[in-house]
Amino acid sequence: MRTFIFTFLCLLAAYCAAQPFGPTSVKLANATSDSTSCISTADAVLVANGFGQILSNFSTSWGDILIADGYTDQSDSVATLMHSPNLVASDLGKITFGTKESFLAGEKAQPGVPFRLLNTWSSCNAVTFRYVLSPPDFHVQGIAVAEVEEAKKNGTGVGEGSTKWQIKTFYGEFNSAVWLTDLKSSITGCDVNGNVTSNVTVA
Template structure:
């Protein structure tokens, strides 16, 4: 998600980011959880959401391989908006952002971490929806995501997350966040980087 935004819009050179603690030491306990589930337990929903948060905040290829399914795809108009700003076209939106696990992990590996805080989780038999906050330098960025998951085969040891014998990986990810705030953070927080976007509201152009 933070994805190749930085590379596409402007490098994050010179920024100092807080580093999150490794997910391996995180339990499933979280506040403000409102999950009700018939298949994915509330505890596992939190593990899945926080697991994705670790990819954003404290990326390692080994952890990405544990959490992300081999046939992973990712779609986000928020990311597309930043990547194509300030001239976003209708043809830029609604498309797959990452069409493979390899391209997604490579994009994340190239970016600095951004602190992640989980707000809420909801889950069903095959998906976890969660709200979160990212805290880059500048204003916090709130977002919401739906992670469709698959159960890991029992013979695939070391793959997936889950408190019991049932383990899950993320197969499809849909995520949207406040890209206008993110763009403002880039513009205000990076010395020597000219980041701008034009938003037209009721015929009046506002420069962000």
């Protein structure tokens, strides 16, 4: 029995040694078929701060530069605000904004909120970042993943070099309870302290 196990482990080790596991294969695994290059660390920071500019100092022209055609956005935090106080389970886990136009129209209607970037990480075609939004008297932490693609139109996208990047898909979550507290006077079902008073059943 011990001889069989030893032989099996030797064969397994030989198989693994023959596989091209290394930095090159990892990079290829992160690449997508429609991308000819990978976003740099510096350009990833530009994308993250660019999204922050949409939140803090919105302009339609900047939105057209940073956001790709065919953009989609998914955020249960935003869905919670949109559907309060009648939020149900079926409101969550869905696309929040299905088009670039609907997203930009939604952001245009919101007051600007100071944005500060905390951390940024990037893979070949995605930027992950942590941030703080600072509405009056609060500091709201959030985290987001922005999938990016090379800009297809001249004059659009951000980047230090000749390759420019736009956000094509966005996933973001933040402390929406702060906004529920701020909006308590206009949401039926919240008391003066911003606590939701409707009955909630926890399974």
